[in-house]
Amino acid sequence: QSVLTQPPSVSGAPGQRVTIACTGSSSNVGAGYNVHWYQQLPGTAPKLLIYGNNNRPSGVPDRFSGSNSGTSASLAITGLQAEDEADYYCQSYDSSVSGWVFGGGTKLTVL
Amino acid sequence: DVQLLESGGGLVQPGGSLRLSCVASGFTFSTYAMSWVRQAPGKGLEWVSDITNSGGSTYYADSVKGRFSISRDNSKNMVYLQMNSLRVDDTAAYYCAKRRGGPLYTWYFDFWGRGTRVTVSS
Numbered sequence: 001q002s003v004l005t006q007p008p009s010v011s012g013a014p015g016q017r018v019t020i021a022c023t024g025s026s027s028n029v030g031a032g033y034n035v036h037w038y039q040q041l042p043g044t045a046p047k048l049l050i051y052g053n054n055n056r057p058s059g060v061p062d063r064f065s066g067s068n069s070g071t072s073a074s075l076a077i078t079g080l081q082a083e084d085e086a087d088y089y090c091q092s093y094d095s096s097v098s099g100w101v102f103g104g105g106t107k108l109t110v111l
Numbered sequence: 112d113v114q115l116l117e118s119g120g121g122l123v124q125p126g127g128s129l130r131l132s133c134v135a136s137g138f139t140f141s142t143y144a145m146s147w148v149r150q151a152p153g154k155g156l157e158w159v160s161d162i163t164n165s166g167g168s169t170y171y172a173d174s175v176k177g178r179f180s181i182s183r184d185n186s187k188n189m190v191y192l193q194m195n196s197l198r199v200d201d202t203a204a205y206y207c208a209k210r211r212g213g214p215l216y217t218w219y220f221d222f223w224g225r226g227t228r229v230t231v232s233s
Contacts, residue, residue: 002155034212036219038156045206045223046148046156057221089156093216099172100146100158100218 003028003094004103011109012080020106022073022090028101030071033093037066037075040087040105049088050075077108085110113137113222115207120227123197131192131227133207141165141185144210146220147192149203149229157203160192161210161218175201197231204228 005023012018022035029035037050048057050066053073065076073092077084090103119131133145146161160181161170169181180193190207205227208220 031216033216034219038220045225046220047223048219048221051211051219051221052217091156091158091219093218095216097173099170100161102156102158105155 002104003097003101004090004092006088006090006103006106008104009107009109011111012077013111014080014082016080017076017078018080018108019077020075020088020090020108022075022103024071024073024092024094026071027096028071028092028094029068029073031095033095035066035068035073036091037064038089038091040089042086046089080110082110084108113209115209115222115224117205117207117224117227120205120229122230122232124233125197125199125231127197127231128193128195129197129229131194131205131207131229133190133192133224135188135190135207135209138209140188144218145181145183145190146208146210147181147190148206148208148220148223149201150206150226151200151203154203159205162190194229197229199231202229202231 038046039049040046054066087105094101114136117133147159162181178196183190207224209222211221212218
């Protein structure tokens with residue numbers, strides 16, 4: 001059971017907007033610790049998608065955005081494309097375990 | 112371009128040992144902290160260990176504390192993970208990752224290797 005909770009799956013049609021929630025607690029997201037997001041395409045290594053809650057590394061399209069509110073964070077993907085089909089993970093620091101924790105991952109299916 | 116290449120994975124019996132290596136290129140290795148993150152088959156990501164740029168500080172997940180040891184050789188652009196007393200639940204793909212961030216609560220992993228597979232089984 002992950003410290004950060006994500007829905008196992010989400011889906012959307014091409015061109016639509018989807019959001020992936022990452023629910024934490026007062027010892028991680030709720031404490032104001034940064035949330036980061038990773039994309040893992042099938043059979044490949046994770047890739048940094050969003051860092052510091054809402055910053056995109058160079059090369060990541062602006063269709064991807066992050067936001068935080070209270071003990072939760074969200075990843076939004078607009079203009080959904082077939083190549084966005086992947087697993088998505090949130091990550092933060094947790095003071096109760098004194099370590100860096102990931103969400104359980106969300107599988108995005110593009111219909 | 113940043114490249115991270117892991118090696119050293121394989122099949123090992125429970126209680127055995129394995130040493131993973133990761134060679135880095137494309138950035139000033141001695142400037143950055145490095146981490147290991149693992150992923151059990153069909154499961155999510157789990158942070159395992161971290162070492163600061165100088166090697167002066169190391170961090171471990173509770174699940175591996177006392178069994179795993181991280182180290183680095185800045186002259187060779189290498190980071191290592193010595194894994195002892197291996198258990199079946201250590202079976203995973205192990206990724207080497209370059210770590211960024213200032214205060215520890217901001218840390219994240221900006222580049223990842225392709226991973227090396229470790230299977231612990233009798």
